Amino acid sequence: MKEVSKIEFNSKTVSLAILLTALGVVIxxxxxxxxxxxxxxxGQHMINVVSGVLLGPLWAMVIxxxxxxxxxxxxxxxxxxxxxxxxGGLVVGATYMLLRKLGFRKGEVAAFTEPMGTVFIxxxxxxxxxxxxxGDVKLLGALIPVWVGWAVSSVPGSIIGFIALEAxxxxxxxxxxxxxxxxx
Numbered sequence: 001m002k003e004v005s006k007i008e009f010n011s012k013t014v015s016l017a018i019l020l021t022a023l024g025v026v027i028x029x030x031x032x033x034x035x036x037x038x039x040x041x042x043g044q045h046m047i048n049v050v051s052g053v054l055l056g057p058l059w060a061m062v063i064x065x066x067x068x069x070x071x072x073x074x075x076x077x078x079x080x081x082x083x084x085x086x087x088g089g090l091v092v093g094a095t096y097m098l099l100r101k102l103g104f105r106k107g108e109v110a111a112f113t114e115p116m117g118t119v120f121i122x123x124x125x126x127x128x129x130x131x132x133x134x135g136d137v138k139l140l141g142a143l144i145p146v147w148v149g150w151a152v153s154s155v156p157g158s159i160i161g162f163i164a165l166e167a168x169x170x171x172x173x174x175x176x177x178x179x180x181x182x183x184x
Contacts, residue, residue: 012178013055017063020051024067028076035149037138038080038126041071045088045118045157049111050164052092054175060089079134083125084118084150091117092158096175108169111162115154123147 024047031043044067052060064085071077096110123146131139139146168174 010178013059016055016178017051017059020047020055021063021066021070023047024063025070025074028067028071028074032076033153035153036142036145037078037136038084038146038149039071039076039078040149040153041077041081041084042153042157042160044068044081044085045114045154046161046164048085048089048114048118049092049158049161050168052089052094052114053096053108053110053165054168054173054178055093056097056179057090057093060093061086064089079130080126083122083130085122087121087125088114088118088154088158091121108162108165111158111165114158114161115151118154119147119150123150 024043027043028041032039032041034040044064047067048060048064051063055063065082068077068081068085071081072079092110092114095113096107099107099110124143127139127141127143127146130136
């Protein structure tokens with residue numbers, strides 16, 4: 001029996017993870033805006049939605065981590081990409097899995113839970129954990145402004161991600177494409 005917490009490594013899954021990471025890095029210079037001491041990036045939320053649904057919550061977090069890490073290295077991201085990106089992918093992936101387990105055929109609506117992870121979980125972690133650790137006085141205690149600013153990034157990103165999933169579905173690309181085990 002397959003463990004839920006285990007990340008499955010098959011060539012399709014790894015290839016898609018690499019592709020989504022590369023896409024997230026390539027579009028980053030064109031698709032972000034400054035907000036307080038953070039850099040909001042709707043493209044990350046789109047990638048969170050696609051990776052969370054197609055690959056699952058753990059892969060979505062791995063992809064978000066690498067996109068954030070590379071963006072920081074390129075100077076187009078901040079340390080806030082970690083609490084901002086990782087929870088969104090986790091929530092989408094977990095919600096998708098739960099909806100499918102409960103029998104919902106349209107599990108892609110999990111895309112719209114991405115802001116809950118990014119805004120409420122990530123924003124709260126950014127304000128009360130990361131900002132104090134790095135001494136960011138502009139973000140200390142600014143929970144509501146961070147929630148609002150990150151929602152301005154996360155909501156459009158999740159909508160674009162949902163549209164991307166629908167387009168991929170029309171093309172015949174769904175979660176089962178990447179999670180089926182090889183019969184060889």
